[in-house]
Amino acid sequence: MKAGERTECGSGDLFEDWDFPSDDSSLFCDSSTPISRLQGHITWLRPQEICQSPVVFPATIHHSHAKQGLLGDCWFLCACSMLLKNKHLLDKVFPPHQPMWGDSKYRGSFHFHFWVKGNWTEVTIDDRLPCIDSVLCFSHCHTPSAFWVALLEKGYAKLHGSYERLWAGQVSEALVDLTGGLAECWSLSHFGSEEEQHTSEENHNQARRQRLDLDIIYPLRATCALSCSTQSIPGGDSELGQHHAMAVMEWLDVKTVAGSRVRLFRIRNPWGRCCWSGAWTEGGAGWRSLDSVDASDIQARAAQGDFWLDETEFLSQFDDVTVGYPISEEGHLRNIYTVKSQTGNPLPHRHHLAGRWVKGISSGGSRNSSTYSSNPKFWLKMYEKGEVLISLLQHRKWRQYADTPQEDDVRRQHYQAIALHMWKVEKKRFHLSRTVNKAPCASTHCHAHQREVVLPGQLEPGHYLVIPSIYQPGAEARFLIRVFSSSSSSLSALSSPAPLLPLTSDGEWETSHFRGSWVEGSSAGGSRNFPFHGKNPCFPFTVCEEPVTAGLNIKVTLRQSRADTDLLPIGFHIYKIPAGEQCHSIPSEDPVASCVPHCHTQDVSLSCSLPCGVYLVVPSTYQPDCVGEFTISLAQRINRRVVKSQEKLGKAIQEHALK
DSSP, X not given: OEEOOOOEEOGGGOEEOTTSOSSHHHHOSSOOSGXXXXXXXXXXXXXXXXXXXXXXXXXXXXXXXXXXXXXOOHHHHHHHHHHHHOHHHHHHHSOSOOOOTTOTTOOSEEEEEEEETTEEEEEEEESOEEEETTEEOSOEESSTTBOHHHHHXXXXXXXXXXXXXXXXXXXXXXXXXXXXXXEEEEEOOOOOSHHHHTSOHHHHHHHHHTBOOHHHHGGXXXXXXXXXXXXXXXXXXXXXXXXXXXXXXXXXXXXXXXXXXEEEEEEEOTTSSOOOOSTTSTTOGGGGGBOHHHHHHHHTTOOTTEEEEEHHHHHHHOSEXXXXXXXXXXXXXXXXXXXXXXXXEEEOEEEEEEEEEOTTTTOOOSTTSTTGGGSOOEEEEESSOEEEEEEEEEOOOOOOOSSSOOHHXXXXXXXXXXXXXXXXXXXXXXXXXXHHTSOOSEEOSSOBSOSEEEEEEEEOSEEEEEEEEESSTTOOEEEEEEEEESXXXXXXXXOOOOOOSOOOXXXXXXEEEEEEEEOTTTTOOOSTTSTTGXXXXXXXXXXXXXXXXXXXXXXXXXXXXXXXXGOOOEEEEEEEOOTTSOSSSOOSSOOSEEEEEEESSSEEEEEEOOOSEEEEEEEEEXXXXXXXXXXXXXXXXXXXXXXXXXXXXXXXXXXXXXX
C-alpha cells in the first residue's frame, strides 16, 4: 500500500513530489500554530544545496540524534530516538541501501514505511526540505550535514497531510506508527483524593497499573522506549509554555561511596540543550556521593542536550511517562508486565480486526447506559493458558483548532473517550444481557481520551467476550482491536445482523436475531388464508418472567432481504404453545398477536405484552410459494435486579449491586 501514488520528475531527472509539493499547502493546514508566521519566508532546498557533502547518518550515534527546530513535534522526535537504539526497527521505517547524493542512481527521492491502521504503508517523498536562509528550519541532526531526521520528518508530515499537523501530539502515537507495536502512557501522580482512597481493591490495582512502576520495566531498559513529559520545564525553565516531551536515553542503578544505591536517568531534551540545574548537572553535589571514576564515566555518556537526574527528581519533575514495548528482531512484541527474562516474554501470536461505532446501531456508550450491549463485540479464544495484551486503537478524526493546540487538546479534539471490558463466558450458554451486567473479569482503568488503550492479562483456556466502547452513547469512530498472546489464540467478531430495532432508554432490552428463508414447495406456505400456512418457518422463544411493571415487554421486527422494487407482501403471527406440546409446529389455536395485513415494505414491526410461556413467531408472505430471505429481531424487556456500573469519565469503574 502506498501513500501518494502520483509522482513526476522535474528538471535534471530529479524527482519532484506533486502530491506533497514544495509550497505552503504542505506546510500548513489551518494556520493555527506559530509556524504560520513563517509564510513567505521558507524556501525548499535539496541537501546538496544546503551543504557540500550531505550524508543520511553521521559517523557517531551522538551526532545522529534529533534536534528540534521551529516545529512543535518533540513527541515525534522522542520516538525517533528509540529507532537509533534498535537498528532492525530503523531499517523497517527507513529502508537501507537507498541511492544517496553522489550516487549515480540518486534521483532525489526517499522511501519510508509507517504503520497505519494495521498495515505498513509506504510513503515516498522528494528530498526538497523547508529552509530559512539556506538552513533547515524544522528538525535536524546535531551534525548539520546529516539528514535522516529531516527526511523522516517530511515523510511523517506527508502521511499526516502537512507539517503543521505535527504540532503537538503524543509520544505513544509516534512509537506505534514507527514500530507497529504498543505504547502506554503512565501517570507519575499519586493517589490523594478521598474518592480514590475509597476505591475497591480490584479497581485500585487496575489504577496502579497506569502509574509508573520502574521496577517492572527496569530489566527491559535497554530495549524498551521510555520518554517523559511535563507541563512545565524541569528546573523552572519556562520558555516553552506548553506540554514538552523528552526521551529517556539511559537509566541505571549505581552504588554510592556510602554503600547505598541511587537510580539515575539520562534525559535528552529535543531542543538540544540542558534545561536542568539539579544535583546531577555538571559540578552538582550529587556526583560527589559516587566514586570519582564512576562519576567521570557516567558523566562522559552525556551528549549535547543530555542531563542526569535521580529517581526522586525524576518523579517530582515529570507528569507522566510513555513506555514503548520492546520488539524483537523477529518482529515479536515483548510483554513488560510478566518479565521472566532480560528481554521480556515474547508474544508471537497476533491478530487484528477493524470495527466501527455507529450512532443508533453500534454506539451503545459506557456501562452506565442501557444500550451498552449494542456495542461491537468480539470473541477471544485462548487454546491454552497464556499472557495476552489486548489493544483498542481508534482512528483519528482531524478537526481544526481555535488556538495553538496543546497535548490535552490533541487528545480531546481528535479522540473519543474509549475503554475495553472483557468477560470469561461459556460460549454455548452465553447470555448477553446477564453477562454484561456482571463485573468483567478485566477492563481498562477507565474511559480515556487516548488514541489507544491496552488491557494486559494472564488468561486461562476458553472463550472471552471483549467489548470496546465509547463513553458517550451515539458517538462515532472507527477502531482496530489488536491481540498479542504468548500462546495460541483466535479473534473473531460476533456475527449478527445489525439491530433493526431502535436503541431505547425505557429500561433494558435484550435483542435476539434469527435468519430464515421461504422456499418454494417447502417453507413458503403463505398467509393464514391458505391451507399450507403451517409450513412456514417457526421460531420459538420463551418469556421467562411476568412484567414487573405494566407496559410492553416484547418487540418483533420482520425484515425481508429484497430490493425496494421487488418487495413481497410480508407479515407475521405470534402463537402461544400450550403446556406439554411441541414448540416447532403451529398450534390449532388462534395467534395471540399478529402483524397484519401483509404489506409491501422492507420491514414490519409489532410491540405487545405477553405473559410467561413459550411462543412461536411465524413469518409469512401473503401468497404461497413466494421465495425470499428474511431476518427477525426479537427484543424482550428485562426486569431483573442486576449489577450496575457507576463510572465517571476519567475515573475508575466501581461495581455496585442493586438491592
